[in-house]
Amino acid sequence: MRTERWLDVARGAGLLSPSGAVAQTIFAEMSELAARTGAVNLGQGFPDVDGPEHLKDAAVAAIRAGHNQYPPGAGIPQLREAVAAHQGRHYGLTVDPGTEVLVTAGATEAIAATILALAGPGDEVLTIEPYYDSYAASIAMAGATHRTIALRPGPDGFHLDPDDARAAFTDRTRLVLVNTPHNPTGTVLTTAELTLLAELAAARDAVIVTDEVYEHLTYDGVRHVPLATLPAAAGRTLTISSAGKSLSFTGWKVGWVHGPAELVTAVRTVKQFLTYVASGPFQYAVAGALSDEDGRTGEYVTGLRTSLQERRDLLVESLDAAGFVTVRPAGTYFVVADAAPLGFDDAVDLCRRLPELAGVVGIPVSAFCAAGSATAQGLRSWVRFTYVKRESVLHRAAEGLARLRG
Numbered sequence: 061m062r063t064e065r066w067l068d069v070a071r072g073a074g075l076l077s078p079s080g081a082v083a084q085t086i087f088a089e090m091s092e093l094a095a096r097t098g099a100v101n102l103g104q105g106f107p108d109v110d111g112p113e114h115l116k117d118a119a120v121a122a123i124r125a126g127h128n129q130y131p132p133g134a135g136i137p138q139l140r141e142a143v144a145a146h147q148g149r150h151y152g153l154t155v156d157p158g159t160e161v162l163v164t165a166g167a168t169e170a171i172a173a174t175i176l177a178l179a180g181p182g183d184e185v186l187t188i189e190p191y192y193d194s195y196a197a198s199i200a201m202a203g204a205t206h207r208t209i210a211l212r213p214g215p216d217g218f219h220l221d222p223d224d225a226r227a228a229f230t231d232r233t234r235l236v237l238v239n240t241p242h243n244p245t246g247t248v249l250t251t252a253e254l255t256l257l258a259e260l261a262a263a264r265d266a267v268i269v270t271d272e273v274y275e276h277l278t279y280d281g282v283r284h285v286p287l288a289t290l291p292a293a294a295g296r297t298l299t300i301s302s303a304g305k306s307l308s309f310t311g312w313k314v315g316w317v318h319g320p321a322e323l324v325t326a327v328r329t330v331k332q333f334l335t336y337v338a339s340g341p342f343q344y345a346v347a348g349a350l351s352d353e354d355g356r357t358g359e360y361v362t363g364l365r366t367s368l369q370e371r372r373d374l375l376v377e378s379l380d381a382a383g384f385v386t387v388r389p390a391g392t393y394f395v396v397a398d399a400a401p402l403g404f405d406d407a408v409d410l411c412r413r414l415p416e417l418a419g420v421v422g423i424p425v426s427a428f429c430a431a432g433s434a435t436a437q438g439l440r441s442w443v444r445f446t447y448v449k450r451e452s453v454l455h456r457a458a459e460g461l462a463r464l465r466g
């Protein structure tokens with residue numbers, strides 16, 4: 061039996077242990093550890109309070125109205141129109157809902173289908189490092205080569221080094237996948253950083269792919285700038301987002317990708333044979349939500365942003381008080397913290413001991429890096445924590461973290 065192919069995928073995704081066995085992901089290991097020890101789980105990034113009741117009612121109403129068979133392959137027209145209108149309203153983009161929008165099973169499927177459609181053996185796919193874990197797996201499934209540009213910590217947050225960015229692009233660069241607001245660091249890339257990436261992509265005739273699932277979750281008045289709005293990125297950008305994070309319904313898995321019709325058609329060709337379609341009734345609920353920004357849904361998202369900013373502050377203050385060095389995130393569900401000042405050089409080791417030491421679970425940032433990379437080495441002592449948990453939970457985490465110092 062030939063089984064090498066999935067081993068390539070597992071290797072590409074960093075899921076193979078040195079012995080060649082498929083390693084449990086650190087995410088699963090840490091969730092198990094939290095369950096076993098009763099520690100506060102600040103590892104996995106999902107809200108512990110659901111999104112608004114009126115959207116649950118809308119999903120139930122869609123089921124009762126009989127929207128229970130396969131929706132159209134590109135997604136229901138109402139949702140494609142709502143996505144196009146959303147992009148116009150927020151960013152001034154003109155999007156044709158008929159040919160330039162594809163609804164997907166969350167952002168995850170949009171990312172996988174895009175990479176599988178547009179990159180293959182001999183092609184290079186560039187991402188920022190650290191990166192969301194599905195990127196490496198999808199690039200490996202496509203048989204393409206993964207190259208990265210490091211996001212480096214400095215006194216004013218994480219930034220891309222322009223020389224690193226220039227050096228990462230080659231004649232083989234087919235795709236550059238840019239995630240902002242950025243998981244795990246919470247960085248919102250600046251217009252200057254995005255412009256450089258767009259210009260470098262244009263110079264190599266590479267397609268730009270964006271992951272903007274946290275587009276509405278930015279703090280302190282910082283604004284998210286979609287790459288598709290920059291002149292150098294025009295005509296070569298696929299924009300990916302999803303309802304999961306903005307509406308606190310991560311299980312609904314309604315995502316979308318929009319961009320030039322020929323690129324969207326290529327992605328659809330692959331998507332057709334991954335899931336074909338997904339989340340039928342939820343597409344109706346999300347279409348209603350995106351069209352309700354002046355109503356209860358808009359109010360909900362504004363309230364979520366304010367409350368997440370407060371919860372960010374609570375967790376950042378607890379981590380600082382415990383002796384970590386943090387970088388205050390301008391967006392997302394996450395903050396990263398350096399444990400080196402506390403005397404811990406290896407975050408993997410620290411995360412295994414954190415339940416006992418502080419009653420808390422986090423994820424080592426190296427889990428978002430290529431095994432043994434320079435970036436992984438540089439961020440060896442950093443841990444990612446989520447603050448998308450109730451305040452009472454974050455207070456309990458704060459009490460535990462305070463023990464680290466004592």
Ligand SMILES: *Cc1c(COP(=O)(O)O)cnc(C)c1O
Binds near residue numbers: 165168192239313315
């Ligand atoms: C959560 C997340 C996703 C996945 O989005 P879904 O819509 O749930 O598939 C993609 N990218 C990043 C950076 C995320 O944090």
